[in-house]
Amino acid sequence: SSVLLKISHCCICVIPATEYHLGLLKAKLAKYRAQLLEPSKSSAAKGEGFDVMKSGDARVALIGFPSVGKSTFLSLMTSTASEAASYEFTTLTCIPGVIEYKGANIQLLDLPGIIEGAAQGKGRGRQVIAVARTADVVIMMLDATKGEVQRALLEKELESVGIRLNKSKPNIYFKPKKGGGISFNSTVTLTQCSEKLVQLILHEYKIFNAEVLFREDCSPDEFIDVIVGNRVYMPCLYVYNKIDQISMEEVDRLARRPHSVVISCGMKLNLDYLLEKLWEYLALTCIYTKKRGQRPDFTDAIILRKGASVEHVCHRIHRSLASQFKYALVWGTSTKYSPQRVGLTHMMEHEDVIQIVKK
Numbered sequence: 001s002s003v004l005l006k007i008s009h010c011c012i013c014v015i016p017a018t019e020y021h022l023g024l025l026k027a028k029l030a031k032y033r034a035q036l037l038e039p040s041k042s043s044a045a046k047g048e049g050f051d052v053m054k055s056g057d058a059r060v061a062l063i064g065f066p067s068v069g070k071s072t073f074l075s076l077m078t079s080t081a082s083e084a085a086s087y088e089f090t091t092l093t094c095i096p097g098v099i100e101y102k103g104a105n106i107q108l109l110d111l112p113g114i115i116e117g118a119a120q121g122k123g124r125g126r127q128v129i130a131v132a133r134t135a136d137v138v139i140m141m142l143d144a145t146k147g148e149v150q151r152a153l154l155e156k157e158l159e160s161v162g163i164r165l166n167k168s169k170p171n172i173y174f175k176p177k178k179g180g181g182i183s184f185n186s187t188v189t190l191t192q193c194s195e196k197l198v199q200l201i202l203h204e205y206k207i208f209n210a211e212v213l214f215r216e217d218c219s220p221d222e223f224i225d226v227i228v229g230n231r232v233y234m235p236c237l238y239v240y241n242k243i244d245q246i247s248m249e250e251v252d253r254l255a256r257r258p259h260s261v262v263i264s265c266g267m268k269l270n271l272d273y274l275l276e277k278l279w280e281y282l283a284l285t286c287i288y289t290k291k292r293g294q295r296p297d298f299t300d301a302i303i304l305r306k307g308a309s310v311e312h313v314c315h316r317i318h319r320s321l322a323s324q325f326k327y328a329l330v331w332g333t334s335t336k337y338s339p340q341r342v343g344l345t346h347m348m349e350h351e352d353v354i355q356i357v358k359k
């Protein structure tokens with residue numbers, strides 16, 4: 001505590017002065033980095049072969065260093081063949097394939113390898129990252145023989161362009177205003193941010209009037225993310241490939257890392273488990289339909305993204321169904337009673353059963 005005392009503190013909280021400098025520095029850095037995200041006018045950023053149509057129920061992007069086995073994986077999991085070879089940068093465009101799993105069509109995108117400096121435009125880094133931003137889940141494929149280096153480098157690249165892996169959006173209410181200064185509130189005790197620091201950061205962004213409410217103990221970085229606003233919160237599976245080349249001890253160690261799965265495309269090892277994990281990370285919602293007086297049809301689920309409403313279900317069944325909709329009966333975890341009468345805006349949950357009644 002004698003060390004702490006020597007650091008000057010602001011009068012309203014216990015955040016050391018050095019934290020202010022760091023907080024502000026990060027605000028400045030984030031501003032410069034934001035420019036990286038703006039679409040470049042140069043033709044290099046457009047890139048041919050990268051504008052693949054979204055299709056199916058979800059999109060998964062394969063990113064990783066060259067020659068980690070991305071194309072080998074795509075060719076194994078889908079009916080699409082993507083050229084694989086021992087030399088780096090075999091793949092030069094975006095190659096889509098489809099994984100059929102539990103009645104869902106999952107679009108899997110094979111991409112060129114990326115390297116350090118990708119975010120700044122090295123190789124096809126910018127295009128690859130732009131595609132990754134459009135995915136529902138990213139698979140970061142890693143060469144198990146290369147240890148931890150690749151993972152740390154790529155995390156840094158994605159972080160620098162506002163992609164947040166396996167993190168949820170900070171629970172901060174932020175609203176710029178026309179006047180009235182900055183009103184600051186929090187519902188929890190803050191240990192990393194204070195009113196003063198929040199004000200300094202906002203001033204850095206030339207924001208002088210705003211409403212800020214911290215609903216969790218966020219860091220200055222997380223607050224900056226909220227101000228900048230164009231962050232992507234992306235589930236990511238770290239997939240260590242080529243485990244046929246490493247020791248049993250190393251396999252054991254990598255498999256226990258968070259969000260990680262170990263595989264061997266070469267020996268077709270653990271691919272089923274990877275699919276199970278992928279399904280979990282996609283967190284899709286399966287809805288079963290039921291006709292009046294009949295049993296639910298459990299053979300043919302309607303697959304939707306999280307946060308889907310009854311209206312989404314209607315659109316999936318028929319384009320004009322929502323306009324003829326009277327009410328629906330829903331059985332499942334989304335309702336208090338089973339069945340419960342609900343309207344178009346009711347939010348569906350995984351494995352709910354629905355019966356739609358038309359006008």
Ligand SMILES: Nc1nc2c(ncn2[C@@H]2O[C@H](COP(=O)(O)OP(=O)(O)OP(=O)(O)O)[C@@H](O)[C@H]2O)c(=O)[nH]1
Pocket residue numbers: 064065066067068069070071072073083084085086087088089090091092111112113114241242243244245263264265266267
């Ligand atoms: N030993 C071993 N080799 C593998 C495995 N999976 C892929 N490979 C080999 O790794 C090399 C690179 O595979 P690719 O699928 O071309 O890798 P990529 O990530 O698509 O490479 P780029 O398109 O160049 O970025 C090929 O020679 C594959 O045969 C595996 O599980 N074990």
Ligand SMILES: [K+]
Pocket residue numbers: 066067068084085086087088089090091
């Ligand atoms: K390759």
Ligand SMILES: [Mg+2]
Pocket residue numbers: 070071072083084090091110111112113
């Ligand atoms: Mg490839």
